[in-house]
Amino acid sequence: MNSGDDTRESTRCPGCRVELPVQPWPDNPKIHASAACLKAAGDLLVFEIEHREQLGYLHQLRMDAYHAQHVQAGAPRIGPVFALNGLYMFLERGSGNVDVRTAHGIMANSFDDWPELTAPESAGQLTASDVLAAGGPDEVEKAMLTWAAQVWDAWPDSDRALVRKLTIDLVPARYLHR
Numbered sequence: 001m002n003s004g005d006d007t008r009e010s011t012r013c014p015g016c017r018v019e020l021p022v023q024p025w026p027d028n029p030k031i032h033a034s035a036a037c038l039k040a041a042g043d044l045l046v047f048e049i050e051h052r053e054q055l056g057y058l059h060q061l062r063m064d065a066y067h068a069q070h071v072q073a074g075a076p077r078i079g080p081v082f083a084l085n086g087l088y089m090f091l092e093r094g095s096g097n098v099d100v101r102t103a104h105g106i107m108a109n110s111f112d113d114w115p116e117l118t119a120p121e122s123a124g125q126l127t128a129s130d131v132l133a134a135g136g137p138d139e140v141e142k143a144m145l146t147w148a149a150q151v152w153d154a155w156p157d158s159d160r161a162l163v164r165k166l167t168i169d170l171v172p173a174r175y176l177h178r
């Protein structure tokens with residue numbers, strides 16, 4: 001912890017609840033997050049790119065975990081469905097970045113009656129900021145996997161069951177590896 005930051009005002013992220021010093025960072029109206037948390041997510045992306053040989057396979061998972069932890073009430077239903085679809089495909093079906101992106105394209109083109117999912121009050125203990133602070137690439141990799149699993153597990157069983165079913169109904173089995 002940098003003691004020089006002690007006097008700075010802090011904010012709590014409405015999505016993941018992380019408390020961070022206030023940051024001048026642009027809002028994203030599609031994401032239920034504090035500016036400071038969005039900056040942490042941006043810094044995590046930079047870290048991923050700097051270590052892309054090790055962390056690149058987690059690119060889509062990182063985005064989906066972040067989105068599923070910061071669902072904006074009233075935003076289009078497809079957003080959380082896609083985020084949970086990505087978490088499900090990676091965590092339970094062994095799918096990678098390209099599989100999930102392809103699945104999103106197929107789903108978007110073949111269906112439009114998306115269910116309304118109910119975001120949990122809080123989705124997991126870990127945050128993007130915690131993942132970034134975990135240490136070097138090995139620690140960040142491990143923390144990112146734990147974070148994504150916590151976010152997925154925090155969603156109601158009924159919503160996860162819906163997403164599993166939608167995925168199996170809409171996505172060809174070749175994009176699911178187990």
Ligand SMILES: [Zn+2]
Nearest residue numbers: 013015016037
């Ligand atoms: Zn947050």
